[in-house]
Amino acid sequence: MTIREPMLRHDVRGSVFFAGSATIATVTRPATEDDLLGTPRDGHKYEHVDGQIRMSPAGGRHGYVCVQLGMLLNAFVKERRLGHVFDSGTGFRLPGGNVRVPDVSFVAMGRFGDPQPPIGFPDLAPDLAVEVLSPDDRTRDILDKVGEYLQAGTRLVWVIDPEQRSAVVYRSLGDVRTLGRRDSLDGDDVLPGFRCRLAEVID
Numbered sequence: 001m002t003i004r005e006p007m008l009r010h011d012v013r014g015s016v017f018f019a020g021s022a023t024i025a026t027v028t029r030p031a032t033e034d035d036l037l038g039t040p041r042d043g044h045k046y047e048h049v050d051g052q053i054r055m056s057p058a059g060g061r062h063g064y065v066c067v068q069l070g071m072l073l074n075a076f077v078k079e080r081r082l083g084h085v086f087d088s089g090t091g092f093r094l095p096g097g098n099v100r101v102p103d104v105s106f107v108a109m110g111r112f113g114d115p116q117p118p119i120g121f122p123d124l125a126p127d128l129a130v131e132v133l134s135p136d137d138r139t140r141d142i143l144d145k146v147g148e149y150l151q152a153g154t155r156l157v158w159v160i161d162p163e164q165r166s167a168v169v170y171r172s173l174g175d176v177r178t179l180g181r182r183d184s185l186d187g188d189d190v191l192p193g194f195r196c197r198l199a200e201v202i203d
Helices: 033-035 060-080 139-152 198-202
Strands: 012-013 015-019 024-028 045-047 052-056 082-084 103-108 128-132 155-160 166-172 173-178 184-186 196-197
Touching: 060 082, 060 103, 060 128, 060 198, 128 139, 139 155, 139 166, 155 184, 155 198, 166 184, 184 198
Parallel strands: 128 155
Antiparallel strands: 012 052, 015 024, 045 052, 082 103, 103 128, 155 166, 166 173, 184 196
């Protein structure tokens, strides 16, 4: 699968975004997690990466695919009490200090040390991280994110490309499989028994 260039991304070092306002105040300090929490609810996805607040666009098809997959995963996980499924509003604080926000993610039961997820950013990597590409995503940014997930302990990463109707499955940077729309996303040992045709979530 080819991830297209370039990504329309807003990288602002030390920028503070005020929710509910178009105002952006630029300061000289590195951005903080509090700045991330203050980003606007405008349909974009924001992450805290290397002292910056990074924004990536979404779009209609992106949101549709996220919801379709999220519903399938959540129904499977809830029925079997396997853990928790999260949408793109959930950031994970990874060991390097970045807060990454998968489009869909799963954390196995017991990893939080409590029956309920924490109020703030969990200090762990999800067991499954899903990234759904938008038309302007850049290859380097997606691969950096995949590598960071895997290094932090994520056991399975799915990168779904709705436009190309394909997906790439990562168990490690050396264990990579490409799927077509007739192939199935498989939970493997992360979500044993979960399978769905890629076409179910992209068409």
